[in-house]
Amino acid sequence: MHGYTQNKDDYLKRLRRIEGQVRGIAKMVDEDKYCIDILTQISAATRALQSVGLGLLEEHMGTCVIDAARAGAEEADTKVKEAADAIARLVRS
Amino acid sequence: MHGYTQNKDDYLKRLRRIEGQVRGIAKMVDEDKYCIDILTQISAATRALQSVGLGLLEEHMGTCVIDAARAGAEEADTKVKEAADAIARLVRS
Amino acid sequence: MHGYTQNKDDYLKRLRRIEGQVRGIAKMVDEDKYCIDILTQISAATRALQSVGLGLLEEHMGTCVIDAARAGAEEADTKVKEAADAIARLVRS
Amino acid sequence: MHGYTQNKDDYLKRLRRIEGQVRGIAKMVDEDKYCIDILTQISAATRALQSVGLGLLEEHMGTCVIDAARAGAEEADTKVKEAADAIARLVRS
Numbered sequence: 192m193h194g195y196t197q198n199k200d201d202y203l204k205r206l207r208r209i210e211g212q213v214r215g216i217a218k219m220v221d222e223d224k225y226c227i228d229i230l231t232q233i234s235a236a237t238r239a240l241q242s243v244g245l246g247l248l249e250e251h252m253g254t255c256v257i258d259a260a261r262a263g264a265e266e267a268d269t270k271v272k273e274a275a276d277a278i279a280r281l282v283r284s
Numbered sequence: 285m286h287g288y289t290q291n292k293d294d295y296l297k298r299l300r301r302i303e304g305q306v307r308g309i310a311k312m313v314d315e316d317k318y319c320i321d322i323l324t325q326i327s328a329a330t331r332a333l334q335s336v337g338l339g340l341l342e343e344h345m346g347t348c349v350i351d352a353a354r355a356g357a358e359e360a361d362t363k364v365k366e367a368a369d370a371i372a373r374l375v376r377s
Numbered sequence: 378m379h380g381y382t383q384n385k386d387d388y389l390k391r392l393r394r395i396e397g398q399v400r401g402i403a404k405m406v407d408e409d410k411y412c413i414d415i416l417t418q419i420s421a422a423t424r425a426l427q428s429v430g431l432g433l434l435e436e437h438m439g440t441c442v443i444d445a446a447r448a449g450a451e452e453a454d455t456k457v458k459e460a461a462d463a464i465a466r467l468v469r470s
Numbered sequence: 471m472h473g474y475t476q477n478k479d480d481y482l483k484r485l486r487r488i489e490g491q492v493r494g495i496a497k498m499v500d501e502d503k504y505c506i507d508i509l510t511q512i513s514a515a516t517r518a519l520q521s522v523g524l525g526l527l528e529e530h531m532g533t534c535v536i537d538a539a540r541a542g543a544e545e546a547d548t549k550v551k552e553a554a555d556a557i558a559r560l561v562r563s
Contacts, residue, residue, distance in 0.1 A: 196316060241377070278434065416556040
């Protein structure tokens with residue numbers, strides 16, 4: 192059980208849609224569509240993917256990090272460090 | 285014919301791989317994998333998608349924008365404005 | 378007292394350096410330096426600023442969020458929501 | 471003379487404002503302001519800095535890259551490659 196488990200269906204639906212967006216981008220490339228239109232779709236898919244990431248992260252903080260905080264100082268430190276590293280990767284990607 | 289046409293196969297291969305990454309992320313969510321591991325995959329897919337966008341953009345500038353520059357001032361202005369807007373969307377997504 | 382208080386001097390030093398970087402960028406513009414070199418400095422200053430943000434965020438999570446988690450469910454929810462919103466702003470800027 | 475020269479005063483004004491924002495952030499840290507409020511200012515300054523970068527880039531493309539396109543294929547290639555690298559740094563910062 193994780194923070195996102197209760198919203199699993201919503202995340203799965205969003206990820207299927209992003210998968211479809213990426214497939215659509217490949218189709219645009221294959222059909223020699225105009226570059227700028229492809230870039231617009233790439234920005235949209237990127238944003239959708241980051242939005243899923245931000246949602247998962249919020250639920251992770253609201254469950255795992257909070258639970259760790261209650262479990263003890265060391266557990267809390269580990270989880271905060273881990274979450275901070277994941278956030279840095281999101282910010283820099 | 286567009287700037288990316290000659291590298292089409294490479295772009296298609298990369299986009300198929302990203303599609304697979306997104307499907308893999310959905311599978312991780314479905315199997316209740318650890319949130320931070322899912323976020324790592326999301327950052328990787330985001331980066332791969334932006335990298336495709338940056339490649340397409342470079343080829344677009346090297347062909348369409350350059351051709352427009354040679355066609356005339358007005359064509360050049362239009363294409364530069366359009367490319368700049370696409371870049372802004374990439375930077376902000 | 379906040380999470381970052383014990384590292385205040387380090388943050389202040391980094392922010393003074395970023396302030397100097399921005400002043401240097403203005404000087405480059407004023408002296409008609411080459412655009413691409415200015416952009417390189419802008420990327421460096423942006424990255425330095427985000428890095429300060431990521432550091433503050435990690436310390437915020439390690440103190441305020443953790444303290445809230447121990448104080449009660451409602452406090453925890455509020456702080457997690459607030460941190461998640463701040464992260465979303467960082468990711469999208 | 472560069473693409474941005476005619477808008478130099480505008481860029482200088484914006485950069486002075488960003489410099490003031492960064493100084494304001496240092497002041498907030500020095501006065502132990504609330505972390506999330508500092509992060510909000512960091513996101514705003516980051517966005518303002520990227521916005522200056524996007525403006526400079528658009529003007530660079532509209533002048534240097536366009537001029538290079540008219541000067542010859544090799545010059546065009548060099549300038550497009552250089553601009554694409556600068557864009558990649560902006561996108562990834």
